[in-house]
Amino acid sequence: MNRDKNLPLTETTYYILLALMEPAHGYHIMQKVEELSKQQVKLAAGTLYGGIENLMKQKLIQPVQSEDIRRKVYVITEKGKEILQLDFDRMEHLIEITKKYIKEI
């Protein structure tokens, strides 16, 4: 069975893609991820910058026109949305079978 080589996504990547369902700039992404993860995932600037670069290279996010010349704004691409959906399906399946196998959960 061929699985997309991007899967599984790391927790950080998943959160960044989710945060970019709407356009946002660097620091805004940081705050969104912290909020979405209920303070569990805190990204530092250096880590986030590298993460954004990687996602750009893989074409999972793209830059958009920004009114703020000092801050670049990004948004998720169609390919990014597909990958997000695939990983979501993967995790849903995991949750389902876990519920069957481990009765206590």
Add this chain to the structure above:
Amino acid sequence: MGDNVRKLRCYINYDKEEQWLNDMAQKGYELEDVCIGYKFHSVDCENTIIKIDYRTFLKKSDFIDYCTLFEDSGWTHIAGSKNSGTQYFKKIDGNSDDDIFSDKVSKSGKYKRLSDMWLGIGVAYLPLYSVLISTGAIDANSIFHPKLLYLTPGLWEKTGADFLGAFLFETPFALMRGFSWSIILLVIILAFCFALKANKLYKKGIK
């Protein structure tokens, strides 16, 4: 009125460099600029935390976006430029974390970028050096036979004052020739050594 201190040091290991800069800050000397050496000015407040990243940028706007991201998250950019590579940050917000990286892989990423840069230099100079050797512009044997650095025809057959005159005349040129030829080789060797060291630090960091 703070006094300025200048120091000259060479670091490949960023953890050690960060340690040194933070120690200097504890002693009251905060990093101001990095040109050839390190320039410090004296400060009153202690507990300065300085962290280092390595990154180069193609466009000025990319560099500004990078610095702004750090500023937004509580780190001010104190030294480094679009092309200098090494970027120095100081923590200014008490609420932010103590490091500019939040995981091991991205923290070691700077060593990978540094290693790639040095590898690029070595790889770029190598064909240059080979071409210079193959066209005969540089005689590689001159490292072992310094006599070859002297290009005056029949120099070594001369005798007495005749020889001394011609020899002394050409010596500065021969020295320059030998020097410049070995410099290129030295740069190539050093570049590969730095690339290897940085790569080792990268591999160590991601374990």
